[in-house]
Amino acid sequence: MYQAPRGTRDFTPEEMQKRQYVEENIRSTFQSFGYQEIQTPTFENLKLFTAKSGETIIDEIYSFTDKGGRDLALRPELTAPVIRFYVDKLQMRPKPLKLFYFGNCYRYDRPQKGRYREFRQAGCEIIGVDTPEAYAELIALSYTILEKLGLKNIQLNIGNLRILDCLFKKYKLTKKQQKYITPLIDKSQYTDLQDALKDFNLSDKNSKEFIEALQLSNINKLQGYIEINGNIEKEISKQKQIMNLLRDSFDIKNYHFKLGIVRGLDYYTDIVFEIEAPELGAEKQLCGGGGYELIRLFGGKETPTAGFAIGFDRTILALETEGYIFPTSRLDAYVIPVNKEMISKSLQIAQQLRKQGCIIDVDLMRRGIGKSLKYANSRNSKKAIIVGPDELKQNSVTIRDMETGEQKLVEIKNILEYIK
Amino acid sequence: MYQAPRGTRDFTPEEMQKRQYVEENIRSTFQSFGYQEIQTPTFENLKLFTAKSGETIIDEIYSFTDKGGRDLALRPELTAPVIRFYVDKLQMRPKPLKLFYFGNCYRYDRPQKGRYREFRQAGCEIIGVDTPEAYAELIALSYTILEKLGLKNIQLNIGNLRILDCLFKKYKLTKKQQKYITPLIDKSQYTDLQDALKDFNLSDKNSKEFIEALQLSNINKLQGYIEINGNIEKEISKQKQIMNLLRDSFDIKNYHFKLGIVRGLDYYTDIVFEIEAPELGAEKQLCGGGGYELIRLFGGKETPTAGFAIGFDRTILALETEGYIFPTSRLDAYVIPVNKEMISKSLQIAQQLRKQGCIIDVDLMRRGIGKSLKYANSRNSKKAIIVGPDELKQNSVTIRDMETGEQKLVEIKNILEYIK
Numbered sequence: 115m116y117q118a119p120r121g122t123r124d125f126t127p128e129e130m131q132k133r134q135y136v137e138e139n140i141r142s143t144f145q146s147f148g149y150q151e152i153q154t155p156t157f158e159n160l161k162l163f164t165a166k167s168g169e170t171i172i173d174e175i176y177s178f179t180d181k182g183g184r185d186l187a188l189r190p191e192l193t194a195p196v197i198r199f200y201v202d203k204l205q206m207r208p209k210p211l212k213l214f215y216f217g218n219c220y221r222y223d224r225p226q227k228g229r230y231r232e233f234r235q236a237g238c239e240i241i242g243v244d245t246p247e248a249y250a251e252l253i254a255l256s257y258t259i260l261e262k263l264g265l266k267n268i269q270l271n272i273g274n275l276r277i278l279d280c281l282f283k284k285y286k287l288t289k290k291q292q293k294y295i296t297p298l299i300d301k302s303q304y305t306d307l308q309d310a311l312k313d314f315n316l317s318d319k320n321s322k323e324f325i326e327a328l329q330l331s332n333i334n335k336l337q338g339y340i341e342i343n344g345n346i347e348k349e350i351s352k353q354k355q356i357m358n359l360l361r362d363s364f365d366i367k368n369y370h371f372k373l374g375i376v377r378g379l380d381y382y383t384d385i386v387f388e389i390e391a392p393e394l395g396a397e398k399q400l401c402g403g404g405g406y407e408l409i410r411l412f413g414g415k416e417t418p419t420a421g422f423a424i425g426f427d428r429t430i431l432a433l434e435t436e437g438y439i440f441p442t443s444r445l446d447a448y449v450i451p452v453n454k455e456m457i458s459k460s461l462q463i464a465q466q467l468r469k470q471g472c473i474i475d476v477d478l479m480r481r482g483i484g485k486s487l488k489y490a491n492s493r494n495s496k497k498a499i500i501v502g503p504d505e506l507k508q509n510s511v512t513i514r515d516m517e518t519g520e521q522k523l524v525e526i527k528n529i530l531e532y533i534k
Numbered sequence: 535m536y537q538a539p540r541g542t543r544d545f546t547p548e549e550m551q552k553r554q555y556v557e558e559n560i561r562s563t564f565q566s567f568g569y570q571e572i573q574t575p576t577f578e579n580l581k582l583f584t585a586k587s588g589e590t591i592i593d594e595i596y597s598f599t600d601k602g603g604r605d606l607a608l609r610p611e612l613t614a615p616v617i618r619f620y621v622d623k624l625q626m627r628p629k630p631l632k633l634f635y636f637g638n639c640y641r642y643d644r645p646q647k648g649r650y651r652e653f654r655q656a657g658c659e660i661i662g663v664d665t666p667e668a669y670a671e672l673i674a675l676s677y678t679i680l681e682k683l684g685l686k687n688i689q690l691n692i693g694n695l696r697i698l699d700c701l702f703k704k705y706k707l708t709k710k711q712q713k714y715i716t717p718l719i720d721k722s723q724y725t726d727l728q729d730a731l732k733d734f735n736l737s738d739k740n741s742k743e744f745i746e747a748l749q750l751s752n753i754n755k756l757q758g759y760i761e762i763n764g765n766i767e768k769e770i771s772k773q774k775q776i777m778n779l780l781r782d783s784f785d786i787k788n789y790h791f792k793l794g795i796v797r798g799l800d801y802y803t804d805i806v807f808e809i810e811a812p813e814l815g816a817e818k819q820l821c822g823g824g825g826y827e828l829i830r831l832f833g834g835k836e837t838p839t840a841g842f843a844i845g846f847d848r849t850i851l852a853l854e855t856e857g858y859i860f861p862t863s864r865l866d867a868y869v870i871p872v873n874k875e876m877i878s879k880s881l882q883i884a885q886q887l888r889k890q891g892c893i894i895d896v897d898l899m900r901r902g903i904g905k906s907l908k909y910a911n912s913r914n915s916k917k918a919i920i921v922g923p924d925e926l927k928q929n930s931v932t933i934r935d936m937e938t939g940e941q942k943l944v945e946i947k948n949i950l951e952y953i954k
Contacts (some may be wrong), residue, residue, distance in 0.1 A: 115833040116582050116618045119606055122575035124619040127633070130571040146888040148865055148895030148913070151550040155542035155652050156576060156608075156638055157596075162536050178598030181642050186539055188576075198536045199544040208912045210898055213547070218576055222601050232575050240898075247877050248898040254885065277597075363881035413535040445568055457667050461783035465674065468566040475568025478630055478660075478668040492628045493568070 121223070121231025132430055132440045133234070136263060137216060140236045140424070141498045143259045144214040147251070149238055152213050154195035160185040160449035165411060166194045166381065176220045176231075192237050193408065193421060198240060201414035209417070227429055228397035237423040244405060244418035246352050249385050250359035256355045256363025256401050256422045258367050260389060263429065264438045268400070270368060272357065272387045273375030275404075280340045281327055281373065285316055299328060300376045328374035333357070336373075349384070356385065381406045385420070391432035400428050446533050447513075449476040450483055450489035452502040463511065463526065470530050490516060498534055541643070541651025552860045553654070553851055556683060557636060560656045560844070563679045566635040567671070569658055572633050573715045574615035580605040585831060586801065589796035596640045608640035612657050613828065613841060620661060628664025629837070648817035648848055657843040664825060666772050669805050670779035676821050676842045677786050680809060683849065684858045686796065688820070690788060692777065692807045693795030695824075696769045700760045701747055701793065705736055719748060720796045748794035753777070756793075767885075768841035769804070776805065801826045805840070811852035820848050866953050867933075868910035869896040870903055872922040880921045883931065890950050910936060917953055 118124050126134060141151070160177050178189040189195055192215060192511040204211060216236050224231055236259075240252055253272065260268050282292050291314050298307040304325050311321040333354060335340065342350060355370070360366045375386045386404035403422020410416040433440070447467065451460035457480075464476040475493060477486045483500060490498045500512040505523060513532050516520045524532050538544050545553060561571070580597050596608040609615055612635060621848040624631060636656050643649055656679075660672055673692065680688050700711050711734050718727040722869020724745050731741040753774060756762065757848035762770060773791070780786045797806045806824035830836040853860070866889065877900075884896040895913060897906045903920060910918045920932040925943060933952050934941045944952050 115622065116579060116585075116620055118575050118619070119577060119579055119600075119604065120602070122577070124623060125573040126623070127570035127572055130573055133573075134571065145863060146891075146893050148868075148893065150547035151554065152547055153545040153550055153553075155538050155544070156640075157539060157542070157652075159536060159539055163623075165536075173601075176598075176600060178596075180596060181593075182540070199538070202535065202537055203544060203546070208909055210896070220832075221578075223745060225863065228589070232577075243898050245898055245900065247896075251881060251896070251898060254881075254951075258885075258888075278541050359878060359881060363878050364885050443565060450570075458779060458783050460777060461667060461671060468678075473566050473568065475632070476667075476671070478663045478665055478671060488889065489628055 119231070121225040123230060123232070131442055132433075133426065135440055136426060136429060136433075137236070139263050140259050141214075141216075143255070143262050144236075144238060145259075147212070147255050147342055149212040149214040152196065152199065152215050153217070154189075154215070155201050156218065157186045157188050158195055158198070160187040162194050162198055162412075164189060166408065174223065176222055189217070190221050191219055192217050192235055192423065193239065193406075194412075196237075196239055196420070196421075197408045197414075198412055200239075201409060201412045205414055210248065211241040212238070213241070214238035222347075228394075228431060230427065234426040235423050236426065237421060239419055239421035241409075241419050242417050244384075244420065246355035247359060249352075249405070249420060250356045250364065252312035252403070252420055252422065253356065253385075253387050254360060254364035254366060256387070256389060256403060256424065257360075257364075257369075259424065260400060260429070263433065264436075265391065265400075265429075265432055266436055267391060267393060268368070268432075269370070269390045269392055270366065270387065271370050271372040271375055271390070272347060272353070272385065274377070274385055275351050275382055276371055277336070277346065277353070277383050278341070278376065278481050280298070280346050284340055285311075285320055285324055287314065292375055296376050299374050302374065305329075309388065328372075330373055331370040333371040336525070353385070363430050377402055377404060379409075380410050383407050387422070391428070391435070393435050394428065394432055396429065397428050400424060400432060401434050442494070443473065444477050445490070445493050446472040447497040448493065448495040449474060449499045449501060450486040450490070451477060451480075452483060452500060454480060456501045456503065456506070459506060460499075463499065463501065463529065467529065467533060470534075472530070473532055487514070487516075499529065499533075539651070541645040545651060547802075552853075553846065555860050556846060556849060556853075557656070557845065559683050560679050561634075561636075563675070563682050564656075564658060567632070567675050567678075568673075569632040569634040572616065572635050574609075574612070574619050574635070576638065577606045577608050578615055578618070580607040582614050582618055582832075583607055586828065594641055594643065596642055608906060609637070610641050611639055612637050612655055612843065613659065613826075614832075616657075616659055616841075617828045617834075617839070618832055621829060621832045625718065625834055630668065631661040632658070633661070634658035640941075648814075648851060650847065654846040655843050656846065657841060658659060659839055659841035660860070661829075661839050662837050664804075664840065666775035667779060669772075669825070669840060670784065670903050672823070672840055672842065673776065673805075673807050674780060674784035676807070676809060676823060676844065677780075677784075677789075679844060680820060680849070683853065684856075685811065685820075685849075685852055686856055687811060687813060688788070688852075689790070689810045689812055690786065690807065690894065691790050691792040691795055691810070692773070692805065693792050694769060694773050695796065695802055695806055696804050697756070697760070697766065697773070698793055698796065700766050704760055705740055705744055707734065715783060716796050717795050722794065724748075748792075750793055751790040753787045753791040770903075773805070797822055797824060801831075803826050803827050807842070811848070811855070814848065814852055817848050817851065820844060820852060862894065862914070865895050865910070865913050865915035866892040867894050867917040867919050868906070868913065868915040869894060869919045869921060870906040870910070871897060871900075872903060872920060874900060876921045876923065876926070881951065883919065883921065887949065887953060890954075892950070892953055907934070907936075915918055919949065919953075 384405045389401040390398040401424045405420040464474045500516040577892040677697040802824045804825045809821040821844045884894045918934040
């Protein structure tokens with residue numbers, strides 16, 4: 115017997131209903147913010163990803179050589195392809211350029227709960243602007259998407275890599291040391307972080323202060339931890355403006371400043387943010403993004419860029435954990451010919467109703483009323499339309515309400531009003 | 535500079551609008567016929583495709599070995615994965631099972647007009663029934679999908695491989711000979727076919743009759759060409775029933791019987807059909823399908839199966855060729871703060887309107903009214919909302935109609951009625 119490859123999934127009709135709901139809902143929120151949808155190929159030239167993330171990424175992705183000798187890779191994420199597309203074909207468009215997209219991504223990872231080798235992401239980029247209002251709108255968009263999907267319990271954290279860099283500099287941490295502790299900061303592993311800082315010869319007092327600073331949630335208390343002047347003063351002021359706009363213009367109050375947000379990726383430059391569903395534990399991060407630089411690396415004219423990505427699987431997991439009732443599609447009616455002679459008329463009635471916007475199925479197996487009603491039930495049909503010779507002589511059919519069992523003789527020309 | 539891999543494409547916002555229109559429209563027609571959406575992975579175990587199509591398919595597809603030593607392949611088509619999914623997880627579901635899906639497929643082909651290495655298909659399978667009404671509904675579904683998309687000039691051809699086999703047998707063509715001439719029949723290359731038949735030692739008269747039979751469009755004239763009795767009589771009667779149901783129940787009149795439809799694939803068994811857009815020349819085939827056997831090959835309990843696939847690219851090409859006007863999404867309004875102090879209020883107005891269902895963008899670049907109006911124009915915005923200090927004192931904004939240039943002072947609480 116054949117099975118789906120390890121780490122990949124087949125989606126049943128019930129699962130696809132949830133995924134389609136999530137996709138359509140996200141699409142409409144992106145559009146309401148003036149974003150436009152684009153799409154890039156499923157695979158790219160491998161060097162696109164090594165240019166961005168270094169050769170080590172090859173260990174984590176699906177790379178292969180095609181029959182023409184090209185080194186290709188199934189995309190592990192969507193930002194690099196989108197910026198490649200921008201540099202190649204969209205640079206001349208009026209700014210800001212607001213782009214969104216959906217796409218499957220691939221990582222050669224050990225499959226585990228909430229992590230798959232093929233997974234779907236939604237994401238966006240805003241290109242050509244880095245004002246506080248642009249960042250505020252971007253962050254508000256990510257929050258609005260999750261809120262509009264129906265999530266109740268989400269938490270937005272906003273950090274800033276330029277301010278974090280200031281903290282690194284204060285304690286004279288080298289680039290190599292920063293790189294080592296970044297994953298520990300990202301995962302809030304403060305005991306391990308303390309050990310590392312000790313190895314780097316920070317005093318206990320300095321180490322304690324460093325870790326306190328990472329956990330600050332009030333931006334106004336920063337001055338106790340770093341020296342505030344010049345560019346950093348401007349950066350902090352920008353951060354405050356963004357947070358004020360979120361509160362005042364977008365009515366989002368459920369956010370925290372958090373210096374300890376570093377994101378896993380090297381190319382972020384300033385503002386970074388994450389949205390979590392705390393109930394999900396280790397898989398709590400639903401969304402991550404920030405400002406970054408990638409255009410020049412791909413040969414384009416540098417211009418500000420920011421964006422975020424939302425994971426489908428965790429978002430659905432979060433909705434399920436909150437007990438969210440996903441909308442389900444039902445059959446409006448199941449049409450049952452009582453004998454062979456009624457088939458043609460039954461198909462015709464079904465087709466007419468479909469043309470009028472109804473969701474209609476019809477018995478194609480000639481299995482009689484009892485079994486057909488059972489099938490209609492299994493398909494969660496609202497009504498059954500029974501087409502028999504006696505009724506047909508009166509240009510009528512019997513409509514049965516599948517919930518109450520009530521039956522009614524209805525003229526064919528009036529069926530629609532009994533169905534919709 | 536980095537580019538998309540050869541034979542793949544990036545889709546601009548304008549192209550994505552067309553593709554999204556096509557996808558949503560097709561989805562809703564599938565659903566109206568009681569079909570349910572599923573999805574399978576982008577890659578499969580290579581042996582799934584070699585089991586179905588033989589080792590030679592490896593030359594035409596993207597196959598690769600993953601880091602765990604598994605032989606994988608980017609799917610070249612969707613039927614094999616769907617039947618694998620069915621055998622693995624859906625066999626116990628009530629019959630008939632009506633499944634539809636969208637998916638990107640991959641072929642290592644020489645790129646040419648209307649043919650890409652990554653291409654999108656829509657498709658469906660109906661599992662568990664092979665009555666004439668089931669086939670008629672399936673064929674009507676494919677036709678309805680293309681008709682509902684807005685195509686005017688399409689032609690449906692319906693063949694039957696069992697009847698074709700009868701013709702092959704009459705002239706004592708071996709399996710090997712059949713295999714050789716199948717592509718010639720498929721592409722209506724009758725001169726080449728004639729040469730081949732001559733090589734197979736058919737007399738000129740027999741060869742002429744054979745080719746005439748392939749071109750028959752009236753099923754009632756078949757008896758002049760093959761001996762009709764027993765099973766073939768039943769098959770012809772079924773074919774006629776299907777065509778009558780198409781005409782009488784589904785109101786589809788634009789179809790022909792065509793014995794020369796063989797489809798490129800080995801696994802079809804009886805009814806086969808194609809829908810063409812004659813204006814497209816060599817790329818005219820939009821849809822192809824039929825009844826086939828695949829379940830037993832994949833280890834499942836044999837049950838009737840039929841389905842079809844529709845290609846996105848050619849369908850869009852056909853709509854464009856007919857001059858179809860695709861729906862476009864426009865901004866309802868572009869909000870312009872006249873100075874820095876108006877930014878917060880402008881964002882707030884934008885967000886409120888989005889919550890009420892509008893598509894709203896806002897100036898994030900502080901570029902003044904003139905440039906902002908120009909940008910609003912480039913985005914095809916219906917209205918501009920100008921937020922200035924004097925108007926704000928009266929709790930109002932200026933709304934400009936971007937088509938007429940007319941401006942009006944409107945209270946903030948009343949904006950919605952001027953926008954929608």
